[in-house]
Amino acid sequence: MKLFATLCLLVGGVDSQLYSYQSSVSALLDIGLQIEKVNAALGSSANYTNATLEYESTVGSGLSLRYILNCGQPQLPACTTEPFSTHVSHWFSQDYMHSFVGPILSDATAHSWTLDDDARKELIMKSMVLEGVLMAVQARVQASADTCSNTQTSLRFLDEAWALYSGSLSDGPIRLAEKRAPQFLTEAAIHEDHSAGQSRVNVRLLETFKMMQSLVQSGDCSSLSGTNTPASRIISLTRVPVIQGMLREAFESDPGRRNVTGGADGFIEVVEGWAFTRAVLPAIDACNASVAQTLERNLGNIGLGPAGAHVPDGFDVVLEAVESTYSCLGIRCDDVNAMADPWRTGQTLWEPCTDPTTTTTTQVMETSGSALLLPMLSVPLLALLQA
Ligand SMILES: *[C@@H]1O[C@H](CO)[C@@H](O)[C@H](O)[C@H]1NC(C)=O
Ligand SMILES: *[C@@H]1O[C@H](CO)[C@@H](O)[C@H](O)[C@H]1NC(C)=O
Ligand SMILES: *[C@@H]1O[C@H](CO)[C@@H](O)[C@H](O)[C@H]1NC(C)=O
Numbered sequence: 001m002k003l004f005a006t007l008c009l010l011v012g013g014v015d016s017q018l019y020s021y022q023s024s025v026s027a028l029l030d031i032g033l034q035i036e037k038v039n040a041a042l043g044s045s046a047n048y049t050n051a052t053l054e055y056e057s058t059v060g061s062g063l064s065l066r067y068i069l070n071c072g073q074p075q076l077p078a079c080t081t082e083p084f085s086t087h088v089s090h091w092f093s094q095d096y097m098h099s100f101v102g103p104i105l106s107d108a109t110a111h112s113w114t115l116d117d118d119a120r121k122e123l124i125m126k127s128m129v130l131e132g133v134l135m136a137v138q139a140r141v142q143a144s145a146d147t148c149s150n151t152q153t154s155l156r157f158l159d160e161a162w163a164l165y166s167g168s169l170s171d172g173p174i175r176l177a178e179k180r181a182p183q184f185l186t187e188a189a190i191h192e193d194h195s196a197g198q199s200r201v202n203v204r205l206l207e208t209f210k211m212m213q214s215l216v217q218s219g220d221c222s223s224l225s226g227t228n229t230p231a232s233r234i235i236s237l238t239r240v241p242v243i244q245g246m247l248r249e250a251f252e253s254d255p256g257r258r259n260v261t262g263g264a265d266g267f268i269e270v271v272e273g274w275a276f277t278r279a280v281l282p283a284i285d286a287c288n289a290s291v292a293q294t295l296e297r298n299l300g301n302i303g304l305g306p307a308g309a310h311v312p313d314g315f316d317v318v319l320e321a322v323e324s325t326y327s328c329l330g331i332r333c334d335d336v337n338a339m340a341d342p343w344r345t346g347q348t349l350w351e352p353c354t355d356p357t358t359t360t361t362t363q364v365m366e367t368s369g370s371a372l373l374l375p376m377l378s379v380p381l382l383a384l385l386q387a
C-alpha cells in the first residue's frame, strides 16, 4: 500500500505542507529524533554513556546514526554511489564518520587531542550530522536518480533523503541552512515559497526535490542522468551551508581577523571549522588536491591547542582557494556570498567572488530560482510550480 504522508514543518514561523511522501518514512524521521537525543545527552552536563546509547540506538528497519552510512545492502544505496564513494576514497574507509566520532564519544583525548565538553559536543554533532546524515541524504538523492527506471525504489530513496534532511528542525541539516542564511545574507526573497524556511538553500532544495519527484513519477529518466541534473543540483546546494560554516570559522580562527567578529574566542571556532571542513574536504580534494592541502594546513590544527598558530596562511588565502572550487562543486559565488558585517547593515565582511557572466551549459542549470527549472520541465510540472 502506498502511504501518502505529508510533513508539516514549522521553520521560521512558517507552517505549511512541504513535500508529499510516496512511501513510509517514519524510521527515517526517527533518525531526526535520535539526533536531538544525542544533542540533549551532550547538553550542560554531558553524559557520554547516554549519548553513545542514543547514537547506537536503532530505529525501524535497523537504522541508526552509528550505521547511517551503511551501503550495499537491500534497500540501501550501492556503495559506489556518489558522492559517498568519493568520500570513502578520500578517507580510505566506508566507516569514516564513525572512525572520527566514535573515539570522541568515548574519550576526551581522542585523536591525540585535548578536548573539553564543548569541543567534543561540536565535533560529535557536526560530524554525525554533516559527514553522516547529510551524506546519507546526498547518496539517497543520487541513488534515486540511478534507480529511476524502478519508480517505487527511486521514489523511496528520494522520500528517505528528504526525511533525513528535514527530520530534525532543531539539530538536523535543514537547521544548518537556516542558521547560516542570515549570517551570509542568503535568505530567500520575499515572494518565494517559504514552506521549507527562510534560507535560499532550503527554498531551492524543496523546489528541486519536488521537481525530481515529478520527473521520476512521469518516468522522465533521461532528465535525471548525465550532468547538471536535479540530483547534482541538490547535492551541490546541500554543500553551501557547510562551506559557509567552514568560511565563518576560518574567518573567526584567523588571529588577524578575530577582532572584527567580537564574541569569537578562538579555539572552539578552530574545532568547529575542522568539523565543517571534513564534511566537504573529499569533494574539494576531488576538484583540486592543492586546495584540499591548503584547507588541511590552515584548518586542520586542533592538535596545536588554543595557543597554536591557526590559519597560518591567513583567511584570504583560504577564501581564494575555496572559491576556486565552486564551479567544480556546482555552486555559485552568490549561493555562498560572504558573512554579514555586524556593524554595517547589508554589507559583508569580505568581497565574495563574482560568477562568470558568459552563458555556458552549466550556467543554465546553476542560475538561481525558477530559471533553473525551465529547461527540463514538462508543462504540467510548470503549472504545479507556478501554483
Ligand atoms: C548517564 O546515562 C546513562 C544511560 O542513559 C544512565 O544510566 C546514567 O545514570 C546517566 N548518568 C548520569 C550521571 O546521569
Ligand atoms: C538518555 O537520557 C534521557 C534523559 O535523561 C533519557 O530519557 C533516555 O532514556 C536516556 N537514553 C538511554 C538510551 O538511556
Ligand atoms: C581588526 O584588525 C585588523 C588588522 O589588525 C585591522 O585592519 C582592522 O581595522 C581591525 N578591525 C576592527 C573592527 O577593529
Ligand SMILES: *[C@@H]1O[C@H](CO)[C@@H](O)[C@H](O)[C@H]1NC(C)=O
Pocket (backbone or CB within 6 Å): 288, 289, 290, 291, 294, 321, 324
Ligand atoms: C588548484 O588550485 C591551485 C591554487 O590552490 C591553483 O594554482 C591550480 O591552478 C589549481 N589547479 C587546477 C587544476 O585548477
